[in-house]
Amino acid sequence: MPRRSDLEQKALQFIANTGEAGVLQSDLWRQLDASSREGSRISIKLENKGLIRRERELSEGRWTYRLYPKRKRASINSIIDCPCLTCLENIRCGAYGATSPNDCEKLTDWLISLTQEGSDLSGDS
Numbered sequence: 001m002p003r004r005s006d007l008e009q010k011a012l013q014f015i016a017n018t019g020e021a022g023v024l025q026s027d028l029w030r031q032l033d034a035s036s037r038e039g040s041r042i043s044i045k046l047e048n049k050g051l052i053r054r055e056r057e058l059s060e061g062r063w064t065y066r067l068y069p070k071r072k073r074a075s076i077n078s079i080i081d082c083p084c085l086t087c088l089e090n091i092r093c094g095a096y097g098a099t100s101p102n103d104c105e106k107l108t109d110w111l112i113s114l115t116q117e118g119s120d121l122s123g124d125s
């Protein structure tokens with residue numbers, strides 16, 4: 001039988017890979033060959049560490065939990081329109097270079113547009 005810390009690590013990895021769909025607690029423990037008691041203990045521990053989120057769910061007439069990762073995987077789409085990717089100054093740009101992200105207007109505008117998109121999505125005005 002795997003050690004608890006190994007199981008905790010495997011559980012976290014598995015949950016992280018489920019993304020927004022999450023996984024039913026019972027399905028996870030079946031996958032990891034752990035008992036439901038041990039599984040419950042580990043999922044509570046992961047939740048207390050702030051690594052996962054548990055939401056109650058009725059499945060096949062029984063209450064269980066669906067486990068979701070708290071960290072979202074980074075996506076290439078999040079930086080696809082970053083001006084640095086196509087900038088001709090890119091090769092010379094650096095913190096101490098002649099061109100620097102510290103005072104780059106294009107990068108600042110892009111970052112501001114991201115914060116505005118975020119507030120548009122959340123309904124802030």
Ligand code: SF4
Pocket residue numbers: 083084085087088089090093094099100101102104105106107
């Ligand atoms: S920080 Fe500005 S100058 Fe530097 S690579 Fe990005 S867009 Fe170009």
